[in-house]
Amino acid sequence: MILGAPVRRQGPPGEGTVRDLAQPGRAAWSFPDLDVEPTEVPEAHRRRQAPGLPEVAERDLVRHYTRLSQMNYGVDTGIYPLGSCSMKYNPKLAEVAAAAPGFARLHPLQPDGTAQGALEMLWRLEAALCEITGMTRATLQPPAGACGELTGLLIMRAHHTELGNPRSTVLIPDSAHGTNPASARLGGYRAVPVPSTPRGLVDVDALAGLVNEDVAGLMLTNPNTLGLFEEDIARITTIVHDVGGLVYYDGANLNAIMGRSRPGDMGFDIVHINTHKTFATPHGGGGPGAGPVGVVEHLVPYLPVPRVQRDPDGTLRMSEDAPRSIGRMHGFHGNFGVLVRAYAYVFFHGSDGLQEVSELAVLNANYLASAIAEDFPLAYPDSRPMHEFVATAAGLERDAGVRAMDVAKRVIDLGYHPSTVYFPLVVEEAMMVEPTETASGSPGAQSGPGTTEGPGGSAARPLRVHLPPRLTPPGASVPARSPADRVRGGRPRSGRAAPRRNR
Amino acid sequence: MLATVGVPSIDDLFSQIPEGLRLERPLDLPRGVSEQEILADLASLARRDRAGEDLVCFAGRGAYDHFVPSVVWALAGRSELYTSYTPYQPELSQGVLQALFEFQSMVCELTVLDVSNASLYDGATALVEAVNMARAGGRSRVLVAGGVDPRYVETLRTYGRGSGYVPEVIQAPDGRSAPPTDIDPDVAAVVIQHPNVFGILEDVTAFGAPARAAGAMLIQVFDPTSLGILAPPGDLGVDIAVAEGQPFGNHLNYGGPYLGMLAAKIEHVRKMPGRIVGETVDVDGRPGYVLTLQAREQHIRREKATSNICTNQTLMALAATIHMAWLGPGGLAELGRQCAAKASYAFDALTGLASVEAAFAGEPFFKEFAVRLPRSATEVRDALVDRGFLAGVPAPWVDDGTLIVAVTERRTRQEIDALAIAMEEVLAS
């Protein structure tokens, strides 16, 4: 079975940016005739020169952005096995659900009584996420995983501060995602790396040597960033708890364990979820996402405000009443539209479907790891990977001078999206592969194991010929000038006054 | 497949999970349902909300009911774009990369500043990032004008807990803001919102002078829909400008997903947060686009990164890009003129009622203004809901009867007249 498709562009070749299409006097806009008296902007506040936005017809816009879409590879184009990203198929039903006017046109500051449906959705989703992760309550406010991390760290900080000392360090495995240490610093902590063992797991003895009364907590994914389950997780969480620290679960890898194990049962105190990974809300080319954060009972008072609360009569409201709360992580209630899509995914799949999602994700990853092991051995062959694995091109580099990046570019030439390369940083020539449960191209849990053909077979086999890489243009490996020169991209401003409507 | 992997059953793939940590029961959730059922469930929830035609929106305070042209989501909804990941592989992501480059370029054109990034979470968190940029030089204090939306100040206060500052609000919010006087070399940033939380046009340059004298950065929270007619931040001496970009192309969505815009003078580019797209050329000399200046970012610099942001609001930025291109310079100016004229008409209609007065008489405003009611603004607002109007947002802090009313180009004269009549009835009852 062939998976993925070469990215080809239909239609005539276009060049340039939308500004290059501009023709003075062209316009796509239309407004009703002004039905009230026009007003004058006070002289001192007036704009003197019109902004150099493009002047284009709607047809130009449509052709331009259609062309751009055809120069882009998405999950709908083919397999997208980026490790740590859970790039699974995004069910279309979620898009339809989120577009309902009762969701899409709801103002964030309208009275709670007029938003009971939205609040009910949030309430049920919070409860479901708590059940999946084993937490007590959750905030749905953080707009992405990294913001969830910072939310968690500020909760840690509030907890320790109430006990008299915020503490100063947070322990983070050397294989962790870059957002973990970056968030730690923003939380006011120094990140201290925890080494891994040769098996790719947290070095528990080293951890025991690192903990002390100044450690606010540990941040960990499980399965970890290498796709391996931390078997000693119970000991790890105990070691941290013994010095009064808290343990944070980075939920980027939750896709491996739904219905099989829960962070709360492993001893984690704070958990974030990336809905744009685990719950199939589309990545949008880099966002939006949502990063709900769940906590255990004793940390509930610190959750951000507002929080959805249910009154005795059943009415729901956005409550600001939480004196020990860390405050507000987002201007409003977070990425509500993304949460609608997450709700659709969670309740569409249900308890049975979510478990099957994880089972298939793990099966696919193990199958693919086996299929390519000859060329790309696992970086940690002594541990069985879960939903993703890290292979290494180090041998290939030694024998044939072909690096992980060359492999990625070659995979692109063949029409597929490559895996993550050079992450985690601790693995030489790393190739981090996560096929997800939908790698076969059939939607989610509805594909049985038997229908899931190994995508790796077709994507990786041609690499055996060790062809030198050829970049699929346009590529950027040989920049003629520093991209920084052109971060703005504007042409000299035209200086034209705003033309009147002209169609 | 199991044979290839070399295990007899699926359970064996999970054998690394120690026994005591396995969930030995199904998750306590309903079982999966059909598409028909999940859509019916969500539709019934959405029907319990009142929005759109059912509740005519005069609410603002950072989120506005602007018209979203059909072309925006017809294009932003193309799945090659919205189902893609962050464009780490430029060869496969030229569409998203070029659109983001266009977005940055248009934001620079709007603001008359040199550089912009490829989106932040929303307006409030964009302000947090701007303050972090200002504080990167080692100064500590953050002064905030009284007219900055308290929701933004609360967000600053929360993030400040980790970064080690407490935003200092210059004076209690009361109409137009007073410039800072207690300013010293430890001040990193002076923050002003223009138009401010009451909609009032501020004197930004009056904040720039003391900020510059003390060597602090001037940060402006702006309204992108105003920039067809109001002087842009770059012309007002602003160092970093941030905005809630929702009004361009994005529906209200009960508060998100929106997008944070951030633009700055070129000398601050290495302190900027998040993705920046640059234009370059490929091996054949053709133009191409890549993520650039990545040595600022968390995936390279880890704890030394300028920000922790990774996933951002790219799709919302794409929608904003299409909307801005749809508007062009002429449409943007017309949008501003319509908002200003309709807001002015609504102001006259409401303050013409016997018991309603202007909260800040004589202050110029753009598309939002404050009126003082003889009763609790919350009560009046709620009573108007029964008549089909979301009349505005009660002023934060104490409910002294101040209602903040926003009027976009989407409102008609008829709707404004009807609101005035309904308000008169409510106040008389």
Ligand SMILES: Cc1ncc(COP(=O)(O)O)c(C=O)c1O
């Ligand atoms: C392991 C891990 N942690 C955290 C994050 C950050 O999440 P987000 O991009 O939603 O901010 C990611 C995302 O790439 C990740 O893979």
